[in-house]
Amino acid sequence: AAAELENNNAVVPKMPPFDYTPPPYSGPSGDEILKKRSEFLSPSLFHFYKKPLNITDGKMQYLFDEEGRRYLDAFAGIATVCCGHCHPEVIDAIINQTKRLQHSTVVYLNHTIADFAEALASKMPGDLKVVFFTNSGTEANELAMMIARLYTGCNDIISLRNSYHGNAAGTMGATAQSNWKFNIIQAGVHHAQNPDPYRGIFGSDGEKYAKDVQEIIDYGTSGQVAGFISEAIQGVGGVVELAAGYLPAAYKSIKKAGGLCIADEVQSGFARIGSHFWGFESQDVMPDIVTMAKGIGNGIPLGAVITTPEIAEVLTRRSYFNTFGGNPVCTAGGLAVLKVIEKERLQENACVVGSYLKDRLKALQKKHEIIGDVRGRGLMLGVELVSDHQLKTPAKAEVSHVMDQMKEMGVLVGKGGFYGNVFRITPPLCFTKEDSDFFVDVMDLALSKL
Numbered sequence: 001a002a003a004e005l006e007n008n009n010a011v012v013p014k015m016p017p018f019d020y021t022p023p024p025y026s027g028p029s030g031d032e033i034l035k036k037r038s039e040f041l042s043p044s045l046f047h048f049y050k051k052p053l054n055i056t057d058g059k060m061q062y063l064f065d066e067e068g069r070r071y072l073d074a075f076a077g078i079a080t081v082c083c084g085h086c087h088p089e090v091i092d093a094i095i096n097q098t099k100r101l102q103h104s105t106v107v108y109l110n111h112t113i114a115d116f117a118e119a120l121a122s123k124m125p126g127d128l129k130v131v132f133f134t135n136s137g138t139e140a141n142e143l144a145m146m147i148a149r150l151y152t153g154c155n156d157i158i159s160l161r162n163s164y165h166g167n168a169a170g171t172m173g174a175t176a177q178s179n180w181k182f183n184i185i186q187a188g189v190h191h192a193q194n195p196d197p198y199r200g201i202f203g204s205d206g207e208k209y210a211k212d213v214q215e216i217i218d219y220g221t222s223g224q225v226a227g228f229i230s231e232a233i234q235g236v237g238g239v240v241e242l243a244a245g246y247l248p249a250a251y252k253s254i255k256k257a258g259g260l261c262i263a264d265e266v267q268s269g270f271a272r273i274g275s276h277f278w279g280f281e282s283q284d285v286m287p288d289i290v291t292m293a294k295g296i297g298n299g300i301p302l303g304a305v306i307t308t309p310e311i312a313e314v315l316t317r318r319s320y321f322n323t324f325g326g327n328p329v330c331t332a333g334g335l336a337v338l339k340v341i342e343k344e345r346l347q348e349n350a351c352v353v354g355s356y357l358k359d360r361l362k363a364l365q366k367k368h369e370i371i372g373d374v375r376g377r378g379l380m381l382g383v384e385l386v387s388d389h390q391l392k393t394p395a396k397a398e399v400s401h402v403m404d405q406m407k408e409m410g411v412l413v414g415k416g417g418f419y420g421n422v423f424r425i426t427p428p429l430c431f432t433k434e435d436s437d438f439f440v441d442v443m444d445l446a447l448s449k450l
């Protein structure tokens with residue numbers, strides 16, 4: 001009933017109503033920005049759409065362009081805006097703190113950094129309670145790997161093929177996708193077989209993949225390692241859920257070799273996977289170090305490393321600090337994010353709405369031959385397109401085409417994966433069932449037009 005007819009008789013789904021109109025925009029047009037961007041910004045920057053979008057406003061699960069057109073945002077700035085764009089309580093916390101004290105350094109006391117650290121620690125299992133703040137996920141992982149190396153006195157780090165851990169020298173070494181790597185030195189980093197149930201060589205047998213970790217230790221190191229780093233669900237890699245049983249077995253080998261296990265929660269952290277607050281909890285493992293960023297600040301630059309008091313002690317061996325890490329504005333924002341997640345029961349929402357959305361996507365898979373796989377947890381879902389099911393031939397151009405079509409109908413979604421053929425669906429955690437219906441109906445129509 002809530003649909004209108006297009007000229008070619010296809011029914012264009014209607015976006016759920018939303019009671020917000022952004023203030024009129026009088027800034028430069030998208031074309032003008034594009035011109036400046038090509039002259040003054042790095043040529044490495046890319047955009048998703050044939051005609052790039054000029055996004056001027058955001059409110060909860062919606063973004064608005066220069067003409068005030070509303071889009072359902074199913075990417076959330078790469079799984080970053082967890083409470084919703086410009087959530088009033090997060091904004092208030094940031095503004096109030098900015099008015100009072102915009103910056104301070106660690107040489108003075110300020111309560112926001114301590115309050116947020118305490119709140120973060122309360123969300124952690126075991127003895128994980130010492131926090132070090134950074135500005136990004138890359139910095140958090142750089143620090144985590146350095147801590148593991150300092151603590152163990154070893155250099156070797158094992159990460160997973162297809163993982164993404166950041167773009168500085170050390171983390172780019174741990175990242176294992178050629179398109180995200182430059183010709184960098186990655187001494188001491190080993191990449192293990194990826195326990196990818198869809199494309200991996202051992203299907204969904206997690207323990208078989210974990211044997212590769214033991215083999216790397218046996219044949220590629222002295223038998224002692226610094227650590228192991230992995231995402232619980234690979235985000236940039238195309239929303240790949242690690243095969244069940246993998247992490248417990250891999251952690252066992254690493255701990256036996258004296259290494260520390262690092263859980264990279266930069267994308268999966270802060271309630272996104274719904275069933276658990278942290279991604280690693282869904283794999284029933286206990287990491288030694290957890291890193292986070294993106295969602296913890298709802299879009300403000302904020303990252304963190306959390307570990308045990310015993311391990312954190314290694315950082316007292318030298319002077320180590322970060323100018324902006326733990327900035328009071330960012331930590332006040334982070335604290336507000338945690339409060340909103342609890343108050344609005346966003347973890348529960350991610351669980352309920354996420355499984356509803358996944359069921360609807362699975363049903364779509366039955367209708368469209370091109371969908372090779374639907375996977376993920378909570379509101380971290382992936383849809384992989386392949387032109388041949390047997391060969392799993394990546395349908396990359398089709399993903400781009402469908403994204404453009406979806407944008408025209410008012411839906412924004414991410415893409416990724418090693419072959420660029422996976423839709424990444426990581427909306428703000430306030431996404432509703434109505435949003436899910438609209439999203440799937442739009443994707444359905446765009447796929448039908450291929």
Ligand code: PLP
Nearest residue numbers: 136137138164165166235266267
């Ligand atoms: N780790 C994971 C799992 C990520 O997805 C990312 C970024 O996408 C990073 C680390 C790096 O975070 P940042 O871009 O904030 O440096």
